[in-house]
Amino acid sequence: MDDIALLRLASDTFAERIAEVGPDQHFLPTPCGDWNVAGLITHVLGGNHMAVRLLEGAHRAEAIGYLSGLPLGDDPLATFRANADEQLAAFSEPGALERIVEHPMGDLPGSAVLGFRIGDLTLHAWDLATAVGGTEELPEALVEKVWADLEPLSDNIATIGIFGDGPSGDVPEDAPLQTRLLDLVGRRP
Known part of the structure; x- marks a missing residue:
């Protein structure tokens, strides 16, 4: 499966998790300590929006502002689907994966940003479901x-600052891959 197909799958998975959110659950805490359910969905919307704008040529300083300020609207699932469709279209444009963008982490090819988006959607789908x-x-x-x-970053992942405490060291190597991945990024299922 190529990365565009994986982005579609990650977006669909996150959408399925939004569909599981009850009307009275938007203020529940998530495994991401800074965000409740609504805040987590807003974060993902912002990440998708930022990726689209970067691929369109936004500068690094502008990109940070795109991470917030997207309202959920009356129908968070419909809002997310439209947002995810826009992101998928942007990454599917000819040359998008080779284009160098001014990401907040440095100048990166679109393919690296695509990898970030797949990871963000995947991990936050679990966070949302858990909440x-x-x-x-x-x-x-x-x-x-x-x-x-992410596994090649395991020795330094806790110092990156976006994956909680990093791996606990308590998960055996023969544990299911999802369990090892979640532990790697500081989730303790």
């Missing part, structure tokens, strides 16, 4: 992709 008692199992193809992208 509302939804489906925590993630598609195997997504788990494998995100693991392949």
Whole structure:
């Protein structure tokens, strides 16, 4: 499965988790300490929006502002689907994956930003499910992709500052890959 197909799968998975959110669950805490359910969805919307704008040529300083300020609207699922469709279209444009963008982490090819978006959508789908008692199992193809992208960073992942405390050191090597991935990024299922 290529990365565009994985982005579609990650977006669909996140949308399925939004569909599991009850009307009274938007203020529940998530495993991402800074965000409740509504805040987590808003964060993902902002990340998608930022990726689109970067691919359109936005500058680094502008990009940070795109991470917030997208309202959920009356129908968070419809808002997310439109946002995700826009992102998928942007990454599917000819040359988008080779284009160098001014990401807040440095000048990166679109393909690297695509990898970030797949990871963000995948991991936050689990966070969202955990918060509302939804489906925590993630598609195997997504788990494998995100693991392949992040496992090489395992020695330093806690110092990056976006993955909580990093790996606990308590998960055996023969544990299911999803369990190892979640532990790697500071989630303690």
